[in-house]
Amino acid sequence: MTLLELRDVTVTYRGTAGEVPAVRGVSLDLAAGQALGVAGESGSGKSTLAMALLRLLPRDARVSGEILLDGEDVLTMKWGRLRAVRWASASVVFQGAQHALNPVRRIEDQLAEPLLVHGLATPAAARRKVAELLEQVGMPAWRARGYPHELSGGQRQRVMIAMALACSPRLIIADEPTTALDVMIQAQVLALIRSLIAEHGIGMIMISHDLSVLASMCDRLAVMYAGRVVESGPSHEVFQDARHPYSRALAAAFPTVGDPASRMAPKGLGGDPPDPRHLPTGCSFHPRCQVSLPSCASREVELWPAGGGPAPHTAACVRVLPETAGAQGEHGEEPGAHGEEPGARGAVSGRPVEEVQ
Numbered sequence: 001m002t003l004l005e006l007r008d009v010t011v012t013y014r015g016t017a018g019e020v021p022a023v024r025g026v027s028l029d030l031a032a033g034q035a036l037g038v039a040g041e042s043g044s045g046k047s048t049l050a051m052a053l054l055r056l057l058p059r060d061a062r063v064s065g066e067i068l069l070d071g072e073d074v075l076t077m078k079w080g081r082l083r084a085v086r087w088a089s090a091s092v093v094f095q096g097a098q099h100a101l102n103p104v105r106r107i108e109d110q111l112a113e114p115l116l117v118h119g120l121a122t123p124a125a126a127r128r129k130v131a132e133l134l135e136q137v138g139m140p141a142w143r144a145r146g147y148p149h150e151l152s153g154g155q156r157q158r159v160m161i162a163m164a165l166a167c168s169p170r171l172i173i174a175d176e177p178t179t180a181l182d183v184m185i186q187a188q189v190l191a192l193i194r195s196l197i198a199e200h201g202i203g204m205i206m207i208s209h210d211l212s213v214l215a216s217m218c219d220r221l222a223v224m225y226a227g228r229v230v231e232s233g234p235s236h237e238v239f240q241d242a243r244h245p246y247s248r249a250l251a252a253a254f255p256t257v258g259d260p261a262s263r264m265a266p267k268g269l270g271g272d273p274p275d276p277r278h279l280p281t282g283c284s285f286h287p288r289c290q291v292s293l294p295s296c297a298s299r300e301v302e303l304w305p306a307g308g309g310p311a312p313h314t315a316a317c318v319r320v321l322p323e324t325a326g327a328q329g330e331h332g333e334e335p336g337a338h339g340e341e342p343g344a345r346g347a348v349s350g351r352p353v354e355e356v357q
């Protein structure tokens with residue numbers, strides 16, 4: 001069953017710096033109990049998309065499209081309903097979330113608060129639930145009486161995960177949940193999240209720039225570049241056999257899970273991500289692309305079927321179009337090869353696919 005459906009979601013910030021098109025026409029589906037990883041370099045729009053899901057964006061952000069959570073559009077929901085959804089149906093764990101704990105309140109009071117505020121438990125039942133939640137995230141119940149400063153960073157992040165689980169959500173959005181932690185603790189916390197969502201059948205959207213971490217955690221991956229999804233498919237296919245040149249560069253940059261050296265900008269990917277206020281014409285990636293064709297400077301390709309397997313796999317690259325792929329062979333051509341491309345000038349046969357997962 002589909003838990004979350006995004007249809008043509010677009011977010012534009014309209015601040016003092018002018019219009020920033022941070023997310024451009026993103027369509028994605030997430031099934032109940034499935035984990036979707038969203039990857040992309042800094043500034044590609046991942047956090048903006050995550051915040052849009054629960055309408056947590058600043059006031060100057062304009063959002064359009066549809067965000068259907070259990071079939072209900074989050075973007076048109078009344079306030080009261082939205083508040084209930086934020087607690088009861090979906091929760092968010094943000095980067096550095098452990099700093100969000102109140103330093104002068106006991107852990108148990110902070111964990112019990114959502115349950116009490118939303119009338120989900122009596123004080124006695126809330127205390128029992130807090131002990132249970134701490135146990136689930138691998139912490140002894142006596143920690144409930146303590147304060148955040150008595151915990152390590154990893155333990156505080158575990159408390160934040162416990163808090164996200166408190167109201168038994170159907171969806172967890174985890175935006176770089178472990179980047180503030182050291183590598184060993186990161187691996188532990190990631191394994192914990194993975195086992196908890198599997199055990200409770202929770203859907204998850206996990207955001208990271210590290211494709212290898214996402215591939216190890218998630219069923220499916222979506223790769224974002226300059227506000228668009230440029231590739232999406234089963235994790236192992238996107239990680240091992242990426243069809244978009246940008247996804248391939250990301251996969252090559254993060255070869256192994258948890259490799260500390262991989263916490264850097266993607267190697268082998270020259271140049272910087274574009275400023276969303278001044279996007280290149282055509283395919284936004286073409287100035288950095290090693291296998292671009294002349295038409296890429298003027299033509300933006302939609303997501304097209306790209307995978308060999310039965311599960312949907314799509315990529316937005318001229319090289320996956322049947323006529324281009326057929327005429328030029330598979331990807332992996334000489335860098336900078338600018339051959340003649342049959343599909344570039346003529347009409348494209350068939351229709352681009354809607355992103356389906």
Ligand SMILES: Nc1ncnc2c1ncn2[C@@H]1O[C@H](COP(=O)(O)OP(=O)(O)OP(=O)(O)O)[C@@H](O)[C@H]1O
Nearest residue numbers: 013015020022041042043044045046047048058276
């Ligand atoms: N409040 C804001 N006002 C204007 N522009 C913004 C605002 N927040 C983010 N942006 C811009 O929107 C774009 C997307 O930012 P976002 O934070 O979503 O990227 P990200 O993929 O999460 O990056 P990172 O990996 O660094 O967290 C960037 O160009 C950023 O500068």
Ligand SMILES: [Mg+2]
Nearest residue numbers: 046047048175
């Ligand atoms: Mg971010």
